[in-house]
Amino acid sequence: MRALVGLLLALLLAGGALAQSLPKDHWRQPLAAQGKAPALWEPLEQSLKPEDCGQCHAEQYEAWKTSLHAQALSPGLVGQLLDMTAPETRECLNCHAPLAEQAQAFEAARRQKRAHDPKAQGLAAAGIACAACHVRGHRRFGPPERASGQTGPSANDRPHGGVFRSPDFSASEFCAVCHQFSQDQAINGKPLENTLAEWQASPFAKQGLACQGCHMPDRRHLWRGIHDPEMTRSGLEARALAQADRARFELTSVRVGHAFPTYVTPKAVLRAETSDGRTAQHVIQRRVIEKDGEWTELSDTRLLPGQTAILEIAWGRARSVRFWLDIHPDDFYDHEVYDGLLAALPKGGPAARLIAKADAEAQARRYRLFETVLERP
Numbered sequence: 001m002r003a004l005v006g007l008l009l010a011l012l013l014a015g016g017a018l019a020q021s022l023p024k025d026h027w028r029q030p031l032a033a034q035g036k037a038p039a040l041w042e043p044l045e046q047s048l049k050p051e052d053c054g055q056c057h058a059e060q061y062e063a064w065k066t067s068l069h070a071q072a073l074s075p076g077l078v079g080q081l082l083d084m085t086a087p088e089t090r091e092c093l094n095c096h097a098p099l100a101e102q103a104q105a106f107e108a109a110r111r112q113k114r115a116h117d118p119k120a121q122g123l124a125a126a127g128i129a130c131a132a133c134h135v136r137g138h139r140r141f142g143p144p145e146r147a148s149g150q151t152g153p154s155a156n157d158r159p160h161g162g163v164f165r166s167p168d169f170s171a172s173e174f175c176a177v178c179h180q181f182s183q184d185q186a187i188n189g190k191p192l193e194n195t196l197a198e199w200q201a202s203p204f205a206k207q208g209l210a211c212q213g214c215h216m217p218d219r220r221h222l223w224r225g226i227h228d229p230e231m232t233r234s235g236l237e238a239r240a241l242a243q244a245d246r247a248r249f250e251l252t253s254v255r256v257g258h259a260f261p262t263y264v265t266p267k268a269v270l271r272a273e274t275s276d277g278r279t280a281q282h283v284i285q286r287r288v289i290e291k292d293g294e295w296t297e298l299s300d301t302r303l304l305p306g307q308t309a310i311l312e313i314a315w316g317r318a319r320s321v322r323f324w325l326d327i328h329p330d331d332f333y334d335h336e337v338y339d340g341l342l343a344a345l346p347k348g349g350p351a352a353r354l355i356a357k358a359d360a361e362a363q364a365r366r367y368r369l370f371e372t373v374l375e376r377p
């Protein structure tokens with residue numbers, strides 16, 4: 001009898017957990033078309049356009065608009081898609097503009113020979129639209145209700161038939177479909193994007209601080225990352241120390257939930273310049289190269305959570321040393337991807353123009369942090 005009660009209880013608990021989980025195929029790529037919206041819905045409720053969601057969810061829309069998720073159908077991406085087949089394009093769009101309706105819109109623009117033109121791209125231009133995370137078969141999904149913590153389906157007499165609320169929205173695994181490559185694509189044991197695995201191994205996973213805790217504080221749809229100087233500064237601590245024979249610059253990763261940086265694309269460089277004109281540097285980056293489809297890792301000097309990078313320079317005859325940290329968020333694209341594409345693409349064509357724009361944007365995104373002058377004691 002006691003065993004039976006135990007079994008019933010276990011079934012009830014499992015049922016409870018399932019009742020608030022997202023459907024297993026929430027992130028099965030490519031995403032299926034939404035189909036027809038209920039005929040009784042207003043056009044505004046039927047719409048998948050972020051600006052229409054924004055009519056009722058202004059706060060999320062205003063924040064999302066400023067995020068890189070909203071700019072994911074970027075010139076650097078589209079410049080490459082123009083020469084691809086529709087199935088190859090869909091592979092990239094799975095992460096950059098994931099809805100089936102966005103792929104259709106992009107292919108429609110391609111048929112009009114206007115795929116390079118944001119005005120012709122329709123819904124595709126929205127990049128990672130609200131609906132990519134929140135809407136399946138026109139049904140809305142979201143996190144537990146903010147005030148009550150309630151999960152499961154809400155009353156369906158609300159706009160867009162209410163919402164299904166699941167704690168899965170607040171978990172790091174929610175972001176993995178696009179931010180974690182599979183282990184069978186590993187280079188030297190680590191996939192090119194290994195962010196979830198890095199987070200799982202970090203102290204933040206043990207503390208229960210998920211991706212959302214740092215990248216969507218108070219549920220704000222900001223997703224600031226290495227392209228934002230304030231965000232990068234928030235994860236690091238810099239110290240300059242005057243020792244008897246040398247000056248020392250230390251950089252510690254204190255609040256980055258994964259390797260700093262997590263991708264192969266950014267480069268961070270600690271730099272020193274003495275008052276008598278000598279310089280030194282220490283590069284923080286995972287360097288990989290691709291040759292004939294084979295990827296090789298050359299080095300990996302990224303900082304895991306808690307780790308410190310050190311740059312030292314002897315005083316010599318100098319009276320002071322200037323230290324700083326340079327960040328180039330798109331170094332790999334700038335030097336490895338775009339330069340090669342620009343050399344290969346027909347000059348002056350739409351693809352070359354988009355890649356040239358991406359290249360200029362990549363260079364303009366460089367910035368400097370923690371600049372300080374240390375006097376000799």
Ligand code: HEC
Nearest residue numbers: 044048052053056130131134141142145154158159162163
């Ligand atoms: C006509 C106004 C309206 C439009 C348009 C609209 N929503 Fe909503 N949405 C609401 C209301 C009202 C609620 C609260 C529903 C409830 O409590 O059951 C809601 C709830 C939600 C929730 C759950 C939020 C919470 O408080 O728990 C999500 C997520 C959501 N909507 C996403 C979207 C997305 C994505 C779109 C566009 C594709 C959209 N909505 C379009 C009015 C709207």
Ligand code: HEC
Nearest residue numbers: 072074075076077080091092094095177178179263265333
């Ligand atoms: C598994 C998801 C995924 C797939 C598939 C994917 N990307 Fe990305 N891509 C990302 C993420 C995540 C970033 C952001 C990396 C960062 O933080 O800089 C990115 C960044 C980029 C960037 C630099 C930022 C920008 O938008 O200009 C380009 C260019 C790009 N991807 C092109 C492509 C192309 C071309 C394909 C298809 C061959 C592709 N991506 C497929 C996830 C993906």
Ligand code: HEC
Nearest residue numbers: 050053057060061064128129130133143146169170212219
């Ligand atoms: C990349 C995925 C993603 C995109 C794109 C996205 N959201 Fe969200 N949204 C989330 C996640 C994740 C949460 C829950 C965060 C948490 O639990 O900390 C959330 C929460 C919400 C909530 C509940 C907010 C609250 O305070 O309770 C609303 C409403 C919402 N999103 C609407 C939108 C709208 C509107 C857009 C487009 C303008 C949008 N979302 C785009 C992932 C996304």
Ligand code: HEC
Nearest residue numbers: 068071072074095096098175178211215223224225226227
């Ligand atoms: C549908 C795929 C997808 C999902 C889901 C997704 N992302 Fe992204 N994310 C991307 C792509 C693609 C980019 C790069 C956009 C660009 O620059 O072109 C990106 C960019 C970012 C950036 C900016 C990085 C930088 O270089 O500054 C952050 C931070 C981020 N995502 C965090 C998250 C978090 C946290 C979640 C989960 C709540 C999430 N993302 C869910 C695809 C996705």
Ligand code: HEC
Nearest residue numbers: 179196199211214225226232235255256257260261262263
């Ligand atoms: C403890 C806070 C924290 C947590 C947790 C966290 N991040 Fe970050 N993340 C940061 C900071 C700070 C940066 C800026 C510095 C950097 O790029 O590493 C960043 C940068 C990024 C970037 C920019 C690209 C790059 O190469 O660094 C992406 C993408 C990203 N995070 C995704 C995620 C995802 C996905 C998760 C969850 C698996 C996550 N982050 C968890 C703090 C956090």
